[in-house]
């Protein structure tokens with residue numbers, strides 16, 4: 048699993064390895080003074096000659112070790128941090144690339160909160176693994192191991208006494224992991240739920256206020272925050288007693304060594320110099336071991352986060368190849384297309400042919416599947432059955448980029464990035480000049496509202512475009528599509544938010560941009576599409592009829608119903624306007 052994470056280190060992997068070597072040397076230098084201290088103490092206890100020049104050299108050696116440790120340790124950590132933060136960057140970029148290829152449904156299912164948590168917090172947690180746990184953990188394990196081996200050479204009985212307290216700490220740690228891990232799943236699920244609720248609460252503030260749902264919405268917010276607290280405390284309560292035992296028992300290597308070792312010396316089973324040496328060396332066992340195991344305690348959490356990341360990374364991608372667009376023209380055919388977002392099928396075998404350069408209108412009741420059909424064409428989702436072809440080429444046989452180049456899609460829910468309106472429009476054609484962007488904005492009837500803004504086209508769109516009205520957002524999205532100038536244009540309710548005056552202007556602009564293009568227009572206002580080459584009436588996830596306005600009025604009951612409703616609303620509007628004048 049860590050191997051997989053290390054794969055993301057890329058060219059910085061050598062930094063990780065260098066940092067392991069450097070921290071290892073640093074930790075060795077940190078342990079060495081205890082050995083030198085023994086050589087200083089031994090003669091004072093009457094073992095060996097007191098050599099005054101040797102004392103000076105040994106003191107210098109201790110100072111050198113401490114200084115080198117102070118220099119090398121931060122240097123090693125610096126390298127591991129460079130590697131770690133670059134790995135985090137690589138992980139985030141590859142996660143974003145994966146997200147691009149995942150069906151929209153998978154992303155929506157996870158929720159914004161969970162995805163944000165993965166991008167920000169879960170990936171950040173890898174920093175502990177890469178920057179600290181790997182270099183420091185490895186070196187802090189290596190030092191006690193080497194020291195213990197050396198101790199066994201000096202006096203195996205004293206070495207055994209030194210490690211006698213370790214099992215207590217190890218058992219406590221094992222218990223801590225076992226009890227902690229059993230709660231981990233529920234703990235993380237609760238954290239993700241809280242994240243999603245907080246984001247939903249903030250995003251839905253408008254609805255909360257309008258419908259006076261402050262109390263209810265807050266209660267859900269409060270419940271999730273409280274349940275997260277309860278899960279956290281529950282988790283810690285399981286771990287605390289064991290944590291206390293292992294924190295106190297593990298570093299206490301002198302627990303048996305000092306009393307039993309002294310007894311061994313008195314019984315002449317061991318010697319005093321050996322006891323002093325082993326005691327000095329034991330100081331470099333407990334501390335590093337505790338630090339290393341401290342990192343180990345974070346591993347179950349990391350495991351969980353890595354697994355969640357991998358689950359997302361491993362989710363089956365959209366079915367598409369790397370090929371380019373090779374269609375013979377830009378005619379579109381839906382062949383027996385079936386699709387379901389969840390368990391319920393929403394499109395039941397839709398077949399529809401759209402000739403190149405023609406204008407097709409999709410009409411039908413709300414929820415009949417119009418937007419879904421458009422989303423399948425732009426390959427937001429994979430069809431569950433049947434196929435969609437452009438110029439004879441299945442859209443699954445081309446890359447998402449290749450397909451995107453062929454289609455300008457203005458969706459029902461316009462989203463603007465919080466960058467200037469100019470840059471938002473330029474997304475349609477990244478290499479467009481400012482002049483081209485302005486011209487597209489003008490064509491999409493943005494001129495009038497842009498002139499009202501203090502900074503004009505350089506105004507920031509706000510979070511998700513929230514600083515603009517619905518109609519203004521639609522015009523910016525349309526300008527983006529105009530600039531893109533792709534051979535296929537899909538407009539999903541592109542003028543739904545507009546007032547009649549702007550709608551008329553906009554329809555004129557649309558008429559201009561769709562000339563010579565293959566166009567699909569989804570519209571509720573039937574008057575704007577009566578001249579379409581074909582009007583397809585959708586009902587309950589299928590196409591009820593497909594013909595011209597004139598023919599449908601005679602042959603399709605569903606269309607007559609829609610048309611009558613549209614007529615009634617027009618009459619209602621005219622009469623209310625008349626009444627207003629009276």
Ligand SMILES: Nc1ncnc2c1ncn2[C@@H]1O[C@H](COP(=O)(O)OP(=O)(O)OP(=O)(O)O)[C@@H](O)[C@H]1O
Pocket residue numbers: 155388389393411412413414415416417418419420459
């Ligand atoms: N993300 C989604 N997850 C689950 N079901 C969805 C999702 N989006 C749409 N649906 C369902 O699919 C069906 C078709 O929805 P679609 O948005 O295509 O309708 P529509 O014809 O565009 O309606 P409208 O005219 O209101 O825009 C509806 O029953 C809807 O509830």
Ligand SMILES: [Mg+2]
Pocket residue numbers: 417418419459539
């Ligand atoms: Mg729709």
